[in-house]
Amino acid sequence: MTKKRFYITTPIYYPSAKLHIGHAYCTTLTDIFARYKRLRGFECYFLTGADEHGQKIEKNAALAGKSPQEFVDGIVEGFYKLWEALHISNNDFIRTTQERHIKVVQDIFSAMLEKGDIYLGKYKGWYCKDCEAFWTDTQVGEHHLCPDCGREVQTAEEEAYFFRTSNYIDKLLKFYDDNPKFLLPESRKNEMINTFIKPGLEDLCISRTSFSWGIPIRENPKHVIYVWLDALTNYISALGYDSDHPELFNKFWQDSECETIHILGADITRFHAIYWPMFLMSLNLRLPDREFVHGLLMMKDGKMSKSKGNVVDPFPLIERYGVDAVRYYLAREVTFGQDGAFTPEQFVERINVDLANSLGNLLNRTVSMIDKYFEGMIPAYQGQVTLFDQGLEEVAKHSIEQYEALLDDLKITEAIIAANEIVSSANKYIDQTTPWALAKDPAKQKDLASVMNHLANAIFIAGMLLKPVLVTASDKIFDQLGISEDLRKYENIYQFGIIGNVKVQKGEQLFPRLDQSVEVEAIQAMMKK
């Protein structure tokens, strides 16, 4: 069942405005999974990117007095910076305006047209003359007003190409049945079937003539490809599908030994779970193994939106609290797969409780004691000496097992909780073994040595399990424990006691405790900007 290679993707984000913490959420969680797989020695190809076409971009660019390309270039520059700040380890970044992508989309269109899966029809919708834009029923609302300019809209129709979904509905339903783990959480599958397929799936409109910022259709250049056939194709065009260099595509997409995983938000589930498999069927390509739908990070007063002025920009958070704290918060606070809310109070509390009080303080007190009692030298492992040694080792073993099973299943939040069990058990272990008392008794030196060794090893394991999240702090932990480069390998956590006979190197506090009221105010100030 376990595959040896992984291909994991985020959606490609729309560069009509700056990214907010919701984008950071999705990308960070995907990154954690990619790093985890690589840490365990698997090849993992991680893709993210930008979806740069469409009317909204065309319009925003005009407003900014730029060409669409100049406009998106500027915004995408911000994407790069954010991913760099978050230490996102993507292997590639696809932009739908790149030549490598455009050609593939045009070829795919041609192939589907020839095959008869695409036909020319009429698109009917609400049209705003002033904005020269089509809108959907829900966008115009009961009063049929343009969501942009507020003027009244009229029904209108234009010539457009459609993808014939009827050819693939039965195949798709069978695919769902044959692959129960394709779409997770499972409730999403029912939603797809009940909401969209059962009532009668409409054909998908895939071209427009009302604007020009898009990939032109070769066979009929007054049309540009509209959204999803363009956007979804990124997952394979980035790998070199339909190019002179299909090596990555063969290795990470077509090879059944590679597990392909799309991470996406609930709002675009339909496109990924219904149309994308259909497109791939039409092209006779392999389908993704898993699509994982994550929840939305909401603000206390509802969904993040510019009009509410409650958008959280991740940059100042990273600047003030560090990349590890922000990544940790995103992964731990909200259960991956469910909706959650961002609040400054919870942000500060999470970091203080888990990172400062538990993990940071544990490292600090351990290193201090090793300094004090053994002149900085971690004693060698000598088996289970004190009454509590076995218990701690068992917790570590259990945590590792849990962590791996959960993370393999994309249960990232739960996996972190499993890793944290080692930390809290170690803190308790200190109180149980009372090393300061052992230190006063010459007959208890062996016990004391064992306690210090167990603590160092427990912290090593916790640090390793958290490494996909704490991209800089884990190495700082290992530095303080004096663990050499060649010992910093994931497989070493299976051998409790491997750390020993090395000199610790006390450093700065890993995560200084934050002042709740000061920091909450600071974050609130960031949100107002």
Next chain:
RNA sequence: CGCGGGGUAGAGCAGCUCGGUAGCUCGUCAGGCCCAUAACCUGAAGGUCAGUUGGUUCAAAUCCACUCCCCGCAACCA
């Protein structure tokens, strides 16, 4: 009857898939410890799990039905 998610101690959440002592973090109170980042450890108070609803069962937070309330989506805002 559009679709989905949710209503569990003062706050924020887990548990519900596979029914059977209601768990975690913060806060509060009491104690311990002194290695440590006023951190760490122990204990206590506080909830009968939206519904003075119906059903299944020896037994329901957990399954079924109904009702009420909140949120998201509704065919380009992760």
